[in-house]
Structure formats: C-alpha cells, structure tokens
Amino acid sequence: MEGESNDYDYGGYLFSDKATLSTKPIVVEAPAGKIIKKLEWLDKSTGQVLRLLSGFTPGKSKYTSADGLKDTLSGTKLKVTSRNNSNYGGVYYWDRWSVGSAANWYGEHWRAGGGRVSKTDSIGCDDNVPTETFGGKALPRYPGCTDPYLEADIPRSQAFYINDPTDPLNDLWIKDGAISVTDVTVANVVVDDSTEIPDVHGTTGTSDPSTVGGQVANVESINKITIYFQQTFNNDTYHRDWSSPGAKQVWYFSKFYADFNSFTYRYKDKVLRATFADGVSGLEITGNTCVAPGGTTQLTATLTKVDGSIWPLKKHDKLTWTSSAPSIMTVNDSGLVSSVATSGTATITAHFVDQAQTLNEQDTFDMTVGTGCTCIDYGGDNPGNENPEQPGGSGQCTWIIGTPTQSSLMRQSDMEPDANGVIRADNRDSEKFDVLQGIPTSESLYINATSDNYLFKQEWAKMSGKTTYNCTVQVKYSRTWTVPGPPRCSETGCVPGPPVQKADTQSKTYTFQMYRDYSYWMINNLEVYVINRAEMSNYALPHEKVTMTPTGYTPPSLDSTHNEAVNNHVNPANTRAITYTPPILRGGLNQPPAIPNDTDLLKSMAESNTDQSKVNNDMVNFNGTTIMSPNVTLKDGPTPTNIPNPTKISRDVLYKANNMISNTLLNKANTIGTGTIFYELLPNNVNGGADVQFPINGINTVTVHTPTVNYSNASDDKEHN
Structure with missing residues (x-):
C-alpha cells in the first residue's frame, strides 16, 4: 500500500492515521497462452476470500504499472485515548495605567496584557465592579470581564492506547504517527487548583476559582494540543501596585489535566490471488446425432467465455437455434429437435451473440432422422446426461440499533x-x-x-x-x-x-x-x-x-x-x-x-x-x-x-x-x-x-x-x- 513513513506494522496489522489507503499500481502477468480471469483479496492468515479487486476487468494477459490498476482499502476505525495530560500552568495579566495616562483612559479601564484573548480591554465590563480612589478619581479595582476563549497549550505527555473494550487489541499502545490529527477531541478537563504556578514577579499562585475548561481550539501537532478555557477576572487576589498613581497589575493563574481522544485505522494483512484461464471463447453443440421418426431429442449449446467459465445453455435470450431443413426436422428456442419426416438429414445451428461481452460464437451439428438405440432421447449431450440448473442466490439484512x-x-x-x-x-x-x-x-x-x-x-x-x-x-x-x-x-x-x-x-x-x-x-x-x-x-x-x-x-x-x-x-x-x-x-x-x-x-x-x-x-x-x-x-x-x-x-x-x-x-x-x-x-x-x-x-x-x-x-x- 502507498502508506506513509510513520505508518507501522504490528502483529500482522498496519496502523495508520488515514481512513483509506491506496495500493501501489498492481502488476500481474498471465502465463503464456493464458488470460487473467480473476483478481481477489484473501485474508493472509485464514486464506478466506474477502472481495474481488475493484476496477478489474477480466480477459487481459497482463497488467503493468502503466495501466494504473489500483485499489482503495478501508481501515477499521478504532478510538484511542491519551489520559491525564497536564500543562505547566499559565498566567493572564491585566494592566491599569495611571490617572495621568490619557492614552489609557486615565486609569478608568483595564487592558489585557497580551496573549490569546478575546477580550482586550475592560470597557463594558467594569461599570459595576468595586472601585478604589487615586488622585480623586474612582478607578475599577479589577477588570470584571469574562473571557470564554482563552487558550492553554497542553503538551501531550501520555501515550495513546486503543479504547474499545469490545476489541481484542484494547489497551494496545499506538505510535504517534498512526494517530489522526484531524480527529482530536478533549474530554475530562479538570482544573488543577492546588499546584503552585510561578509568575513574572517571582511569586506563585493557584488556578483562579472561575476557571472552566472547554473544547479543542487547535492541534499544532499530536504532541501539542491547545484547548479553550474561560475565566472571569473579578478579583485582585494576585496584584501589584506600581509607583504611578492608580497604576496596577492583576493576574490570574490556570492549570489543567485533560484526556485526549482520536482515532487510528487498522489494516489487516491481505494477499492478492490471480486466477488464469485459456483466454478463448467458443460454442459447442452436444446431444444425440439421431432423432427417431415422430420423436424429439434435446440439444445443449455449451458456451465457454474468455475467463474460462463454462455455461451449458438450452434457452437464453442471446441464443438462437435454427434448422437447415425444417421439412425434415425443426428445433425450438430451447434446443429441442422434433422430426417432421420419416427420414432425411439436417444441420442444426446455434448462435450466441452478446455485444456487451464481445461474444459472437456459433456452432453447427449434423443430425439424421432414423431408428435404433442411438435415436432414443436421453435428454442431454449423451444418453443419460443431466444438465445443471441455473444457480443463484438472494438475501436481505435486518437491523437493530445498539444502545448508545x-x-x-x-x-x-x-x-x-x-x-x-x-x-x-x-x-x-x-x-x-x-x-x-x-x-x-x-x-x-x-x-x-x-x-x-x-x-x-x-x-x-x-x-x-x-x-x-x-x-x-x-x-x-x-x-x-x-x-x-x-x-x-x-x-x-x-x-x-x-x-x-x-x-x-x-x-x-x-x-x-x-x-x-x-x-x-x-x-x-x-x-x-x-x-x-x-x-x-x-x-x-x-x-x-x-x-x-x-x-x-x-x-x-x-x-x-x-x-x-x-x-x-x-x-x-x-x-x-x-x-x-x-x-x-x-x-x-x-x-x-x-x-x-x-x-x-x-x-x-x-x-x-x-x-x-x-x-x-x-x-x-x-x-x-x-x-x-x-x-x-x-x-x-x-x-x-x-x-x-x-x-x-x-x-x-x-x-x-x-x-x-x-x-x-x-x-x-x-x-x-x-x-x-x-x-x-x-x-x-x-x-x-x-x-x-x-x-x-x-x-x-x-x-x-x-x-x-x-x-x-x-x-x-x-x-x-
């Protein structure tokens, strides 16, 4: 298959991050005088036939890479989970400038200190927060905003394992290269509110009580996953007052534990088996060469296709029967010959034409009206022959929705x-x-x-x-x-x-x-x-x-x-x-x-x-x-x-x-x-x-x-x- 370098084999399986994989161009050549009749996938371990090769047309003597014959194989989708990953902890800073800073609202509002935020200032948030007075002006004590789209980078430190109790390979470790990056989701996000996190002032603190974990925001790689989280900046538990009147900084800590889910795709070892045939088609009439006066006898036209399959036919919408001397003997559309005269000869012709299969085959069969044991109709090619019935099969499926x-x-x-x-x-x-x-x-x-x-x-x-x-x-x-x-x-x-x-x-x-x-x-x-x-x-x-x-x-x-x-x-x-x-x-x-x-x-x-x-x-x-x-x-x-x-x-x-x-x-x-x-x-x-x-x-x-x-x-x- 045309996989990638990070796909890998384990225990007779190929694991990949792709839901489908294409084979390399298939190259096969029939022995001399033969054609390729069938190409089918087999289970390598059991030898059972899985299915026919898609896009294959029988009748060619060989396929080369230039023919571009490929097949697409589908992997079995398996859920994988990496549990209990944690980040180092993060800090979001807000700054209030001094009462003399005209460019910063004279300290009447806060600015977010950068980073991945959706709220960049406190305008509209700080109308009703408690105030503190500097230089005769009442300034908001803290920003008062809620930001639901803060981001936290969580390095994936734990391995992915198959998470499907019904699968025999449940809990098997899967290498990173076989994990789908596009299917990553986060689950069981827990806020770590006990670990001390350092800040730029040389002190430490713990996650803010308002912190709530969210969904995946971005997957830079399978080893670095970013999640959204929310905080409400409604306290100044951690703050520093600067020397300029009214200037102040507040900050808010966050740290998480999280599970990550995704999928891997498992491909089982397969073998491509080729079946060959002679590569010629033909039609042959068999049956008694004699029909008794006033009697009947059955003929069979056996069709051989280029793929080697043999089809004994009596009546078929592509098959016609004719007699060269209808006054001696007639033949109906089922190949049944009936004598008309008490003696004489005639040539019976069978002609099979199917444009869709590029088949145009014909055979003739000389017959005589006579007497004797050879003129007894045994109903087939030879006396006592039995002709097979047309095979066939059909079926249906009923469904039951499993409990989710x-x-x-x-x-x-x-x-x-x-x-x-x-x-x-x-x-x-x-x-x-x-x-x-x-x-x-x-x-x-x-x-x-x-x-x-x-x-x-x-x-x-x-x-x-x-x-x-x-x-x-x-x-x-x-x-x-x-x-x-x-x-x-x-x-x-x-x-x-x-x-x-x-x-x-x-x-x-x-x-x-x-x-x-x-x-x-x-x-x-x-x-x-x-x-x-x-x-x-x-x-x-x-x-x-x-x-x-x-x-x-x-x-x-x-x-x-x-x-x-x-x-x-x-x-x-x-x-x-x-x-x-x-x-x-x-x-x-x-x-x-x-x-x-x-x-x-x-x-x-x-x-x-x-x-x-x-x-x-x-x-x-x-x-x-x-x-x-x-x-x-x-x-x-x-x-x-x-x-x-x-x-x-x-x-x-x-x-x-x-x-x-x-x-x-x-x-x-x-x-x-x-x-x-x-x-x-x-x-x-x-x-x-x-x-x-x-x-x-x-x-x-x-x-x-x-x-x-x-x-x-x-x-x-x-x-x-």
Whole structure:
C-alpha cells in the first residue's frame, strides 16, 4: 500500500492515521497462452476470500504499472485515548495605567496584557465592579470581564492506547504517527487548583476559582494540543501596585489535566490471488446425432467465455437455434429437435451473440432422422446426461440499533449574576444629598441595581453507538460431475459409452453480521433564567423595602426539543437486495464438487449495498440562533455550539426613584442596605431546576439625619435672684 513513513506494522496489522489507503499500481502477468480471469483479496492468515479487486476487468494477459490498476482499502476505525495530560500552568495579566495616562483612559479601564484573548480591554465590563480612589478619581479595582476563549497549550505527555473494550487489541499502545490529527477531541478537563504556578514577579499562585475548561481550539501537532478555557477576572487576589498613581497589575493563574481522544485505522494483512484461464471463447453443440421418426431429442449449446467459465445453455435470450431443413426436422428456442419426416438429414445451428461481452460464437451439428438405440432421447449431450440448473442466490439484512453511550460532553454555565446596587438621594446624577453623610426625612431616594441579563446552565452529550445488521442469504449452487456412462450400441454391436454428466443443486444458508457507527448530540441539561424582579431593604425606604420590576428589559428566547429514545435520533439505512449468481461447480469422475464458503464475498456485497445511517440531534434555539441543529445528516450529527455568555443590563432596567423617607423616622446613622435579585426559569428547559435568587452586593449605608432647631425661652424670676 502507498502508506506513509510513520505508518507501522504490528502483529500482522498496519496502523495508520488515514481512513483509506491506496495500493501501489498492481502488476500481474498471465502465463503464456493464458488470460487473467480473476483478481481477489484473501485474508493472509485464514486464506478466506474477502472481495474481488475493484476496477478489474477480466480477459487481459497482463497488467503493468502503466495501466494504473489500483485499489482503495478501508481501515477499521478504532478510538484511542491519551489520559491525564497536564500543562505547566499559565498566567493572564491585566494592566491599569495611571490617572495621568490619557492614552489609557486615565486609569478608568483595564487592558489585557497580551496573549490569546478575546477580550482586550475592560470597557463594558467594569461599570459595576468595586472601585478604589487615586488622585480623586474612582478607578475599577479589577477588570470584571469574562473571557470564554482563552487558550492553554497542553503538551501531550501520555501515550495513546486503543479504547474499545469490545476489541481484542484494547489497551494496545499506538505510535504517534498512526494517530489522526484531524480527529482530536478533549474530554475530562479538570482544573488543577492546588499546584503552585510561578509568575513574572517571582511569586506563585493557584488556578483562579472561575476557571472552566472547554473544547479543542487547535492541534499544532499530536504532541501539542491547545484547548479553550474561560475565566472571569473579578478579583485582585494576585496584584501589584506600581509607583504611578492608580497604576496596577492583576493576574490570574490556570492549570489543567485533560484526556485526549482520536482515532487510528487498522489494516489487516491481505494477499492478492490471480486466477488464469485459456483466454478463448467458443460454442459447442452436444446431444444425440439421431432423432427417431415422430420423436424429439434435446440439444445443449455449451458456451465457454474468455475467463474460462463454462455455461451449458438450452434457452437464453442471446441464443438462437435454427434448422437447415425444417421439412425434415425443426428445433425450438430451447434446443429441442422434433422430426417432421420419416427420414432425411439436417444441420442444426446455434448462435450466441452478446455485444456487451464481445461474444459472437456459433456452432453447427449434423443430425439424421432414423431408428435404433442411438435415436432414443436421453435428454442431454449423451444418453443419460443431466444438465445443471441455473444457480443463484438472494438475501436481505435486518437491523437493530445498539444502545448508545456518552462519548463526550460539552458543559458551560454562568449562574453568578454579579449583581450590585446603590441607594442614593434623588435625582440620579444630580443628587442633593450624600446619603453616607446624612439625608433628612421627607426627602426621596432612588434605588438602582445591575446584573447579568440572564443566567444559564448547559450540558450537551455526544451519544455514540453502532447499528448491527443481521444478514441472511440463501444460495443455490449448481453442481456437475461425471459417472461411467452406458455402452453405445448400434446394429453392428455395442462399444463403451463416454462418461455421463450428472447434476444436482445444493442450497446453503449464510448468516453474518455487519455494523454501522452513528453519533448524535442530546441535551442532558438546559436551564435559562431571566430577571423577574429585585428588592432592596433599608431603614430609610418606604416600609423599609422597595421592589423593582424590569423596565425596557427584553429577556432571551429559548426553544428546544429533546427526546431520550435513540429511535428518534437514528434512522438506519435498509440494505438493498443482495443477489448473487455463483458459477456452476464442476467435479471429476465420481467426484461431486465441494460447496465453497462465500461468507466474505456476500458480506462485502452487503456492505456495498448498505448506506450510512441518517441521524439528527436534539434542538436548541437561543435568541433566534441555532445552538444545536436538528437537521438530518449522515452518520454523525453536527457539533453544537455553546450558549453565549450574558451581558450586563443597562442601569435603567432595575431603577426606581421618588422613594420618600417617612417624616416619622428618627435619626439613625449608617443603616445597612440589603437586596435580592430574583430570576425565573424559562419554559423549554430540559431537566431544569427551579427559580433562583441571589444577594445584591455593594449596597451602601444610609444615614437619616433631620436637623432640630431649639427655640429656648426663660422668664425673669427677680424675686428669687
């Protein structure tokens, strides 16, 4: 085969990273005076016939490399797994510049410190993060962004092994060169949150708690695989303040363990066997040379093809029979001769013409109307001959869909709303009072909260399995052989007759199995939560609690279909009818031929007559975008994407003004503010939970302080001075 240098042999098998391999040009030459009748692949270890060589045409005396006769062989696809690979650990840096840097927003936003990121700055992320003050300016303490497309290079340090418990070579080590680079996937990604990772400042740290592993991003080589991962930069656990006012750096560590899956393709040793024939075609009439007056006798026209096969014919749509003297004797389209006169001679002609096979063969046979033992019709070539029936076979396959297993998972979630809130004096952006210092009764407050516009959890499962085809083919074999024939007698005496042909049919039932792989994606879990309301509580608020309902808020839409039953996802193809006409089997004197074993040939025909299964995924449509497509495909369902990460709501969504402070309230300093945001679960969830609520962070205190004026008055009490 035309493999590659990194393919290799082991135990009678060739392992390759290619699903198909082409043979080198096949060179074969027939012996002198012969032609090539058949080229077929044999199993090297068992000698069983696997199938005929594709593209071969019988009748040539030789094939050279210039003829370009090649065949394409398909390998057996085997899953391989490399377990527990780990990277050295990585660090992503963010920088906030000083309050004097006009080119860097005067420190009001952060810049990502380079590397493979999808978020390059914190604009739009840092509106509601805690602040710290430098030079009279409130600067965001950390970036606050979520980046789902960070990248981590994971050197593959562990070997690939066959991962198929049903295969006899399960757990066999496979060399790197035989691993398909294009089929690499990642599974069982685990965040290492205990190993200390060095940074550029000479210190160390561990993976950020927000770190979540993702799918394969790039495969540079089978030894260097890059995966996506996600982090939310919402802390400054690891940071350094620079000397310039407001300048600061924060960084976030990550380290992973991961399994990698791919495929190798196994090719079994095969031998190409050539069968030769004489290379000539012809037609020969056999039968009695005499027909009795008023009698009949049967003739047979035996056709020999260039491939050496022999076909005894009586009636055939390409065969014509004629008589040179129809007034003496006639012959019908089945080769049956009937006498018309009581004496005389005629020449019977058989003519076989088939343009498609380039056959044009003819023979003549002289016959006489007479009497005697030679004019008795024995029904064949010679007295007592038996002619074989036409062989044939047919069959069909029925299928059973095997139970699938989860071969990989896609998980993604964001169930932290990052909710923040404030209570301040009306009107927003032009507050008359600083509520931290004090606000009188009979004044009004506004409350304001921000959070993610939705929350979600997803788990997509890739379901993989096999469809088993149980096939049954009934084949009728036609056999011929010879036995000693009766003597030939005439008026002058008897002489030994030639051997007589015997014929019979033998039926054989073949049963075998074949398989078709399938895979599709199914929803294990789907939950999307939208904002229902928010509440804030404080001593200064009316009745100490105010509820905000969303205004100008458009919740996301969710549509899904889910079905657990594999029959709703996999539609196996029906095997087209299997038809097979074996050659007539020929034996020797007193030696009926043995019935061959055509299992491999019939299985190859069934494989060719069976298409791949049609499959379809569950369906997920989020905000008008197809996340998991239910479209019908062959063999493997399309890989879904992830639900996108949420964004922050605008500050007007959860906002309520004119909350009057009751004039009956006593002065009270630093009253605590608390809050809760409520999310409700959307319909069309799959295996979802219930409505959820979260605390609103960062709510400030309020001091109620109403000034008191004391008008004092004392009478003049002279008498007691």
